[in-house]
Amino acid sequence: MHRRGVSLIMEALLLASIALAAIAALYAFTSAYLSTPVYSASITSYSLVKFSGKIFLVVSVENTGSAPLRLMCLLYGDSGESYTATPSPLKLAPGVRGSFHLVCNGGDFTVGRTYRLAIFDSDVGFYLEVRVLCLGQEAPSSS
Structure with a gap:
């Protein structure tokens, strides 16, 4: 009997790509925030x-x-x-x-x-x- 679904390797790759996308978004936000000049x-x-x-x-x-x-x-x-x-x-x-x-x-x-x-x-x-x-x-x- 064959199970249909995502293999463990595909599941790991999908999870890794989601984590990388989240890290990239956080890096972009942090870089933009920290590079904004503060006038004080x-x-x-x-x-x-x-x-x-x-x-x-x-x-x-x-x-x-x-x-x-x-x-x-x-x-x-x-x-x-x-x-x-x-x-x-x-x-x-x-x-x-x-x-x-x-x-x-x-x-x-x-x-x-x-x-x-x-x-x-x-x-x-x-x-x-x-x-x-x-x-x-x-x-x-x-x-």
Whole structure:
């Protein structure tokens, strides 16, 4: 009596080809995921000080992603006007730190208030925003 069906050798070959196809699909997915650039940065420190009628801003950032960034830094005053810190843009390779600086007339800023600070790379869609407290002293009023 002959049994009809798949022989053991054919069964093993079929199982091996299914396993190889699954491994190839997993490899393709993992390779695509790992090769996708990650655009990320963190603000490591910042200082906003008003002194003698001027504003002094220093912001330190680090590229925490896997791709280069061209970052811009904007500080928004009481009127909503934006002030651009330099350098503009700040070019950072992955793992590298850098800093922005701004000195401007302090009329649009009040000691004790918080202000919006935006760090971004518009080319890749990266955006980070924090609120910074303005420290220092107000210029004495002339009475």
